[in-house]
Amino acid sequence: MSSVNNTIQLITREQALPVGVPGRAQESCDDDLAQGPWEFDLAEALAGIPGYGPGASNEDIAPAATPQQGQLPQEYKDASDAELESRILAAKAELGERVVVLGHFYQRDEVVQFADFVGDSFQLANAAKNRKEAEAIVFCGVHFMAETADMLSGSHQSVILPNLAAGCSMADMADLPSVEACWAELEALYGTEPDADGRVPVIPVTYMNSSAALKAFCGEHGGIVCTSSNASTVLEWAYERGQRVLFFPDQHLGRNTAKAMGIALEHMPLWNPRMPLGGNSEQVMQDAKVVLWQGFCSVHKRFTVAQIEQARVDFPGVRVVVHPECPMEVVDAADEAGSTDYILKAIQGAPDGTTFAIGTEINMVNRLAAQYPQHTIFCLDPVICPCSTMYRIHPGYLAWVLEGLVAGVVHNQITVPEATAVNARIALERMLAALPKITEPKTTEPKTAASA
Ligand code: 13P
Ligand code: SF4
Numbered sequence: 001m002s003s004v005n006n007t008i009q010l011i012t013r014e015q016a017l018p019v020g021v022p023g024r025a026q027e028s029c030d031d032d033l034a035q036g037p038w039e040f041d042l043a044e045a046l047a048g049i050p051g052y053g054p055g056a057s058n059e060d061i062a063p064a065a066t067p068q069q070g071q072l073p074q075e076y077k078d079a080s081d082a083e084l085e086s087r088i089l090a091a092k093a094e095l096g097e098r099v100v101v102l103g104h105f106y107q108r109d110e111v112v113q114f115a116d117f118v119g120d121s122f123q124l125a126n127a128a129k130n131r132k133e134a135e136a137i138v139f140c141g142v143h144f145m146a147e148t149a150d151m152l153s154g155s156h157q158s159v160i161l162p163n164l165a166a167g168c169s170m171a172d173m174a175d176l177p178s179v180e181a182c183w184a185e186l187e188a189l190y191g192t193e194p195d196a197d198g199r200v201p202v203i204p205v206t207y208m209n210s211s212a213a214l215k216a217f218c219g220e221h222g223g224i225v226c227t228s229s230n231a232s233t234v235l236e237w238a239y240e241r242g243q244r245v246l247f248f249p250d251q252h253l254g255r256n257t258a259k260a261m262g263i264a265l266e267h268m269p270l271w272n273p274r275m276p277l278g279g280n281s282e283q284v285m286q287d288a289k290v291v292l293w294q295g296f297c298s299v300h301k302r303f304t305v306a307q308i309e310q311a312r313v314d315f316p317g318v319r320v321v322v323h324p325e326c327p328m329e330v331v332d333a334a335d336e337a338g339s340t341d342y343i344l345k346a347i348q349g350a351p352d353g354t355t356f357a358i359g360t361e362i363n364m365v366n367r368l369a370a371q372y373p374q375h376t377i378f379c380l381d382p383v384i385c386p387c388s389t390m391y392r393i394h395p396g397y398l399a400w401v402l403e404g405l406v407a408g409v410v411h412n413q414i415t416v417p418e419a420t421a422v423n424a425r426i427a428l429e430r431m432l433a434a435l436p437k438i439t440e441p442k443t444t445e446p447k448t449a450a451s452a
Helices: 004-012 038-047 074-078 081-098 121-130 143-152 176-190 212-220 231-241 251-260 282-286 305-314 328-333 340-348 362-371 395-406 418-433
Strands: 099-104 117-119 136-140 158-160 200-207 224-226 242-248 290-293 319-322 355-359 376-379
Touching: 004 362, 074 395, 081 099, 081 395, 099 121, 099 395, 117 121, 121 136, 121 143, 121 418, 136 143, 136 395, 143 158, 143 212, 143 418, 176 200, 176 212, 176 242, 176 282, 176 290, 200 212, 200 231, 200 251, 212 224, 212 418, 224 231, 224 418, 231 242, 231 251, 242 251, 251 290, 251 328, 305 319, 305 328, 305 355, 319 328, 319 340, 340 355, 340 362, 355 362, 362 376
Parallel strands: 099 117, 099 136, 136 158, 200 224, 200 242, 242 290, 319 355, 355 376
Antiparallel strands: none
């Protein structure tokens, strides 16, 4: 398997590297990535503090309440890849329809190979809602995705996150008390009365990458959840009902989406939750069309305009496609921006022999490169630096939770309290109804080094 993990193993052992794209260096951002994720569960337990583990989001500060994973039984740590594979397949065969394994595009290949359905967060939310026959949904993704699956699945189903430490550093950048404090300031400033067209002063929109509590906040306050695939449909929905939007936690998705809708940058103040009025003047806030929470994704923050310029020099005619969690300058310099599913469809729809530089998580990019050998596909960032929270899921944990189910034990169940879920579901059902726009593959010529 030409997986990211195998490549990292080869790099750290300084062995011969697999042939990659000519001229692209192969180095990893953190040698600790070569270890099993359980090494970090142990380090956290000993230190008494949770962390995100090695990889791109390792530098972010994990909140004290971040869930910690208990120790994985030794037999799963010691098992070889081949042993884990046969144990997972045996457990899945025994469980049959009783279990469904869902996998996000950013999961390692060693996990994705066992998924019954692989997709982006919007597709996985739908998959969780529509697999009512399964008693257990094993979610190979991150915590907010498993919470969403729990809220959308039936009460007879249990949702399992194989490693509880698989959170999301961006989701952790907005918490309920800070959003409630922001909301109180906005209500004091704007009031609560609708305008002549019946539009309320502000609509809360949370990105899917947020806690269930924030989704419930949106449900309770006339708001909605979005994903990167339906963000523009969701903003249109919000502007039909409100004069402004409070968008959290990802400033970049909010800014990129609003800009594409024609909203000027001066009407998009950034909200710093540690400052009065988010660090803005009253006039700026009055003129706001979208108030952007100061969150970001550390994986997508790694992509730069300089990397795009280099790719255009190295590969004239390269098509640069990036995720909208990237900073605005990067999205502007790219040829296209879209969700993980958009990136997949762009590659599937391209004529043979297209060269793609992709700005999203490395596991997905390398898998696409292997699946579509008719194209040249590489990651814009030459350093291999996976999402450290997605990295926490490993076949060892998957084998542990599946064999637990065979033995009648549910490990790592994610349960959202009903008092939260009831409001969050309102915002999630609005999200599911706000369908992503079908975007046709680009037909224009890619930008050149000179035109970019
Ligand atoms: P998608 O909604 O495109 O799956 O992205 C989820 C995510 O976490 C991106 O960082
Ligand atoms: Fe969160 Fe970024 Fe990882 Fe997505 S890639 S799960 S936003 S840290």
